[in-house]
Amino acid sequence: MGNCFQSQNSDDISLLRGSDAPDNGHGQEPLPQPVGPPPPYQEAEVVPVYHPSPNVSRPASQLTEEEQIKIAQRLGLIHHLPMGVYDGTSKKAKECVICMCEFTFGDTLRFLPCMHAYHKDCIDDWLMRSFTCPSCMEPVDAALLSTYETS
Template identity: 70%
Template sequence: MKEHEPIPVYHPTPSQTRLATQLTEEEQIRIAQRIGLIQHLPKGIFDPGTEPSEKKVKECVICMLDFVYGDPIRFLPCLHIYHVDCIDDWLMRSFTCPSCMEPVDAALLASYENN
């Protein structure tokens, strides 16, 4: 008996959870656009550097774990940083920064229009 791949679960709104097969065409388009926008957010590798700074970000506010040298991180337009997996999952539910609640898509779209 062949095992089936699990059907991806998406969040058309932050409080709704539906299987990919249950999404309307409009919701599928919105989620595809959201995935595309997330992929355009800059990524990097966490490197605390050698300068001790009181303001230096030490933990991902989503998972509450300290950043470790080499962790894959993503930068939001508001300059907050998060683990890539944490923020990508967050942004699939809500397109706002979890720290400052700044809408990510508006800032992202504005930065494209200015280029």
């Protein structure tokens, strides 16, 4: 955990400003607006869209408290599911049934407690809608909790 919110690298902006600096003080006419505050952020604020259940899409701002908790729990649980890189050794898992593409070397996979494997990006997208295995419909959270209890 801890990498849910990847911080944006703000270095590019400071580098741009830095390259302007040597020009100052050489008698050049200052630009009409040398260093003012940056213009207000114009782009419309993007509200992430979540899917409390399949076929339901709702912007984060319109989720009920119950749905917010559900989604936060899912986000947390997804991070506990094992991941791996496809190395071609598994004879069982050959294809991701979500995108219907064959696994290729180096693909990042995620394994569910029922042992079904999918591309990480494909299954994470589904798990955020429904916490079940697409292949066997096994509820993932129940299986996850029972593995904790037995180990």
